[in-house]
Amino acid sequence: MGPTSDNNDVHRPGALKQQNKRFKSGRHRSQHEIKRSTKGRVAEKKHARSLKRLNVTNKQDRLNTAIQIRKQKLQANREIRQTIGAIDGVPQIITVIPLSSDVNIYSIIELLTNSIDDKKSFDEATQCGARIYTCSKLRSKFCFLTPTVTNLENVLDAAKMSDTIIYVLSSSNGISIEGDYLLDLINVHCLSGNVIYSIIESNDDSMSTISSSTSRNSSLKNLEKYLEKKFSNVKLIPLNNPQDGQRLLSKLTQQKLIKITKTFSRPYLFAQTFSYLNPKSSKSTLKLSGYLRGIDLSPNDLVYIPNLGTFQLEKIEQHQFQRDSDGIIKTIVDKTFIPDPKLQRSLVFEAEQDPMNFDQEQTWPTKEDIQQSERQLKKRVPKGTSQYQAAWILSDDEDNDSLNQQNDFDEDHQEMMTDYADDLQSIKLDKEEDEEEEEEEEMDELVMNPNNYDEKTDLEEDKQTLKKLKEAKLDEQFPDEVDTPMDVPARVRFQKYRGLKSFRTTKWDPKENLPSDYGRIYQFPNFRAMIKQIQSEQEHNQHKQDHAQVHSYVTLYVKDVPVSRFEPGHHLFVTGLLPYEQCLSVLNIVLNRTNDSEIILKSKERLIFHVGFRRFASSPIYSQHSNGVKHKFERFFRPRQTLVATCFGPITYPPASVLAFKQFPDGRQELVATGSLLSVNPDRIILKRIVLSGHPLKIHKRSAVIRYMFFNPDDVNWFKPIELRTRWGRRGHIKESLGTHGHMKCQFDGILKSQDTVFMNLYKRIYPKWTYEPLSIQQQQQENNEENMQ
Structure with a gap:
C-alpha cells in the first residue's frame, strides 16, 4: 500500500514553478462601441508617427529618392x-x-x-x-x-x-x-x-x-x-x-x-608660366600663372612649392579671356585680391618657449643649467690636490652611462677590430709596393691593378654596417637584454628607468618630464575634432568674394622665394596649405617594409620622407603598431615588418600616403618602406625596455636564491618593489638580500626549474630627436657639388 496522506496537507509549489505571463487585455470593448468612439476616423497619424520613428518610407518614395540622387550625380559629373x-x-x-x-x-x-x-x-x-x-x-x-x-x-x-x-x-x-x-x-x-x-x-x-x-x-x-x-x-x-x-x-x-580626396581638399595649381621679378637678387617675388584647381584660394593662405618651401602671397590676380578684333585671345585682369595683414597667416613654424610657463612641463635642464652645475660641483679629494688633478678623480655620484655603453660592445667587437687592423696593414703594404713598381709598369697593367677596387670601397662604412648587423642579430636572439655593469651601481646606471606592474594597464603621465624640444612644437587638444572644424570652414568659405574662384585662370605673386635655376622641362606645382600646416609637431607614420628591401634600419637613422605633397628628412624612432596608450620601442626596423615611425615634421592632415627612402653616401636613394600618416600626436608614449637577467643558485620549492642580476645589496634593495618573471612563465618578487655580492632570495608562484632564467623588466620613455630637415633645390645642388669635389 502506498503512503497515507493527511487531509490537512497542502501542496506548496517550489521556487522553480513556471509562472506564465498574464494576457493584458485591458477593458473589453465591443466593435459597435469602438466605431461609435472613433466616429469614422482612420488611425493614419499613429501609423505615420510609427513609420517616422522607424525611418521607414513606402516603396514609391524610395524609388523617387534614388532617381533624384542619380540625377544629381549625373548633373555634377556633367558640370x-x-x-x-x-x-x-x-x-x-x-x-x-x-x-x-x-x-x-x-x-x-x-x-x-x-x-x-x-x-x-x-x-x-x-x-x-x-x-x-x-x-x-x-x-x-x-x-x-x-x-x-x-x-x-x-x-x-x-x-x-x-x-x-x-x-x-x-x-x-x-x-x-x-x-x-x-x-x-x-x-x-x-x-x-x-x-x-x-x-x-x-x-x-x-x-x-x-x-x-x-x-x-x-x-x-x-x-x-x-x-x-x-x-x-x-x-x-x-x-x-x-x-x-x-x-x-x-x-x-x-x-x-x-x-581624389587628397587633391580636392586643398587648392593647387600647375604653373604654365613662371618668372622672377628680380632674378639677380638672392630672394625675389615669384610670378606664377595657371588654372586654380581643388578649392578656392584666399590671399591670406600660405602656399607650398616643392623643393622651395612655404611662402606668403603678395597678391592674386584673377583673369578673364577676351578676343580682340584680330581674333587673338588675351587675358585681362578681372579681380585683384590683396591679403589682409591682420588675417594673413604667419610663416612661424616653431612655438615660442616661455621658461616661466609651467604648463609646458619643460623639466629637463638646459645647457646653461648643466654648465652652472659643473662649475658648482664639489668633490672630496686629498689635501693639497690641485684643480687640474681633481678633474681626473671620479666621484661615486657621477653617471658613467656613456662609458658603460662603450664597454658593453668592446668584447663583442674585439675580434672584428683586430681583423680590420690586419686588413688595413695589408692594404698599406700593398700601396707601398704599388708606388715602388709604378714606374716599371705599363699603362695596360695599371688599369688591371686589383687594388683599385680597395680604393673605391669605404672601409669605415663596411665597419658600421657589420657592427649594425651584429647588433641586430644579437637583439633578435636576446631581445632587450642588457648586462648589469659590475663597476657602476645598477641604481645609478639605470636611474632613468622604472618598473611597471602591467604594461597595458599601469598609468603613465604623457606630460611628465618632457624634453625642451617639445616646447617648440604645436599640439591640438583633439586632432580629429580639428579636422572636422577645418572641413566645415572649407564648406563655409566656398564662393566667397575675397577668395580666388576655383577653375579660374589666376596669377600668384609669391613673396621672398629663393632664386633657383630650374632644369629645362621642370614642372612647377603650387599647393595651398590648410590652417596650421606650416607648424611643426610630432608625426606618427605607419610604415610597411617593402618586399625587395633587405636593409636593416636602426632607430634614429636618417630617412627621406614623402608625406603627401611634402618632402623632408628626419631621423625617426620606431615602435610597435598596437592598441592602447603605451607602445614598445623597437631598436631595429627589420624586413617584412610593420611599425610606427615617430619623428618631428610639419603638420599634415590625413589621408596622406608616405614613402620612406634611405639615402647612401654616394647620393643614391632606395625605397625601404611605404605607409600612411596615422596621427599628429606628441602624447604618444613610446617606452624603451631593458631586461636584466639572473640565474638560480639554490631552489627550495617556490623560493630560490638568484645571482648575477645585481652585484651589491644596495641595488637589490633599490629594485625590490619590481616584479620578476621567468622564461618559462613563473612570476615572483624579491624578499631580501643575501650577503654582499648581490645574491637575493626570491619567492615565485610556482616551483622554479634549475635551467630557468629570471628576468626583470625596466622601462623608460624616449622621444624623437630634433632632426627635421626640409629639402630644397639649393641643398641638393650643394650636395651634388660636394660629391663632384670628392
Missing part, C-alpha cells in the same frame, strides 16, 4: 566635364610616363596632337615643358606633361596633380626594371583616379610574319596578366597610328573624372 577638359574651361592634365626604355615620349605626344585633322586645332608649349592642345572637333582641351623619368620627385609631383596618367609600354621589350619600380611608387603614393595603359609596336615588328605575330599576341597577353596581378581591370590600348591616337583622345574626352 565637371563642362569645366575640366572643356574647350572653354580648365585643360585636363595628362601625364605621359614611359615604362619601357625604347619609348620616345615626344613622338607619342606628336602622334596624339596630330591624330585629328582639324585646322582649327592648335597647341602651345608652355615655359615649364608642358604642351597644351586644344581640339575644336572634340570640344576639349588637354595639357600633356612629360616629366623626366630620372627625376623621381618631379614624376611623383606630376602624377599627384594630374587628372589622368597614361603609361606607355613597348611590345618588344616589355616593362623595364625602372618602369616597374616607378609604377609601384605611383600606385602607392599618388593614387591617381584615371589610368590608361597604352602599348606601341616598333617598326621592326610591322614587317614580321604570321608566326611572329602569334608570339607578339602571346607577349601582349603575358603583359596584361602581369599588370592584372598588381592592378584590376587592365586593358592595353594600341597606339601605333593616327587612328589609335584619335580613339585615345575620344576616350580621354568621354571618360568620367574621378575625384
Whole structure:
C-alpha cells in the first residue's frame, strides 16, 4: 500500500514553478462601441508617427529618392566635364610616363596632337615643358606633361596633380626594371583616379610574319596578366597610328573624372608660366600663372612649392579671356585680391618657449643649467690636490652611462677590430709596393691593378654596417637584454628607468618630464575634432568674394622665394596649405617594409620622407603598431615588418600616403618602406625596455636564491618593489638580500626549474630627436657639388 496522506496537507509549489505571463487585455470593448468612439476616423497619424520613428518610407518614395540622387550625380559629373577638359574651361592634365626604355615620349605626344585633322586645332608649349592642345572637333582641351623619368620627385609631383596618367609600354621589350619600380611608387603614393595603359609596336615588328605575330599576341597577353596581378581591370590600348591616337583622345574626352580626396581638399595649381621679378637678387617675388584647381584660394593662405618651401602671397590676380578684333585671345585682369595683414597667416613654424610657463612641463635642464652645475660641483679629494688633478678623480655620484655603453660592445667587437687592423696593414703594404713598381709598369697593367677596387670601397662604412648587423642579430636572439655593469651601481646606471606592474594597464603621465624640444612644437587638444572644424570652414568659405574662384585662370605673386635655376622641362606645382600646416609637431607614420628591401634600419637613422605633397628628412624612432596608450620601442626596423615611425615634421592632415627612402653616401636613394600618416600626436608614449637577467643558485620549492642580476645589496634593495618573471612563465618578487655580492632570495608562484632564467623588466620613455630637415633645390645642388669635389 502506498503512503497515507493527511487531509490537512497542502501542496506548496517550489521556487522553480513556471509562472506564465498574464494576457493584458485591458477593458473589453465591443466593435459597435469602438466605431461609435472613433466616429469614422482612420488611425493614419499613429501609423505615420510609427513609420517616422522607424525611418521607414513606402516603396514609391524610395524609388523617387534614388532617381533624384542619380540625377544629381549625373548633373555634377556633367558640370565637371563642362569645366575640366572643356574647350572653354580648365585643360585636363595628362601625364605621359614611359615604362619601357625604347619609348620616345615626344613622338607619342606628336602622334596624339596630330591624330585629328582639324585646322582649327592648335597647341602651345608652355615655359615649364608642358604642351597644351586644344581640339575644336572634340570640344576639349588637354595639357600633356612629360616629366623626366630620372627625376623621381618631379614624376611623383606630376602624377599627384594630374587628372589622368597614361603609361606607355613597348611590345618588344616589355616593362623595364625602372618602369616597374616607378609604377609601384605611383600606385602607392599618388593614387591617381584615371589610368590608361597604352602599348606601341616598333617598326621592326610591322614587317614580321604570321608566326611572329602569334608570339607578339602571346607577349601582349603575358603583359596584361602581369599588370592584372598588381592592378584590376587592365586593358592595353594600341597606339601605333593616327587612328589609335584619335580613339585615345575620344576616350580621354568621354571618360568620367574621378575625384581624389587628397587633391580636392586643398587648392593647387600647375604653373604654365613662371618668372622672377628680380632674378639677380638672392630672394625675389615669384610670378606664377595657371588654372586654380581643388578649392578656392584666399590671399591670406600660405602656399607650398616643392623643393622651395612655404611662402606668403603678395597678391592674386584673377583673369578673364577676351578676343580682340584680330581674333587673338588675351587675358585681362578681372579681380585683384590683396591679403589682409591682420588675417594673413604667419610663416612661424616653431612655438615660442616661455621658461616661466609651467604648463609646458619643460623639466629637463638646459645647457646653461648643466654648465652652472659643473662649475658648482664639489668633490672630496686629498689635501693639497690641485684643480687640474681633481678633474681626473671620479666621484661615486657621477653617471658613467656613456662609458658603460662603450664597454658593453668592446668584447663583442674585439675580434672584428683586430681583423680590420690586419686588413688595413695589408692594404698599406700593398700601396707601398704599388708606388715602388709604378714606374716599371705599363699603362695596360695599371688599369688591371686589383687594388683599385680597395680604393673605391669605404672601409669605415663596411665597419658600421657589420657592427649594425651584429647588433641586430644579437637583439633578435636576446631581445632587450642588457648586462648589469659590475663597476657602476645598477641604481645609478639605470636611474632613468622604472618598473611597471602591467604594461597595458599601469598609468603613465604623457606630460611628465618632457624634453625642451617639445616646447617648440604645436599640439591640438583633439586632432580629429580639428579636422572636422577645418572641413566645415572649407564648406563655409566656398564662393566667397575675397577668395580666388576655383577653375579660374589666376596669377600668384609669391613673396621672398629663393632664386633657383630650374632644369629645362621642370614642372612647377603650387599647393595651398590648410590652417596650421606650416607648424611643426610630432608625426606618427605607419610604415610597411617593402618586399625587395633587405636593409636593416636602426632607430634614429636618417630617412627621406614623402608625406603627401611634402618632402623632408628626419631621423625617426620606431615602435610597435598596437592598441592602447603605451607602445614598445623597437631598436631595429627589420624586413617584412610593420611599425610606427615617430619623428618631428610639419603638420599634415590625413589621408596622406608616405614613402620612406634611405639615402647612401654616394647620393643614391632606395625605397625601404611605404605607409600612411596615422596621427599628429606628441602624447604618444613610446617606452624603451631593458631586461636584466639572473640565474638560480639554490631552489627550495617556490623560493630560490638568484645571482648575477645585481652585484651589491644596495641595488637589490633599490629594485625590490619590481616584479620578476621567468622564461618559462613563473612570476615572483624579491624578499631580501643575501650577503654582499648581490645574491637575493626570491619567492615565485610556482616551483622554479634549475635551467630557468629570471628576468626583470625596466622601462623608460624616449622621444624623437630634433632632426627635421626640409629639402630644397639649393641643398641638393650643394650636395651634388660636394660629391663632384670628392
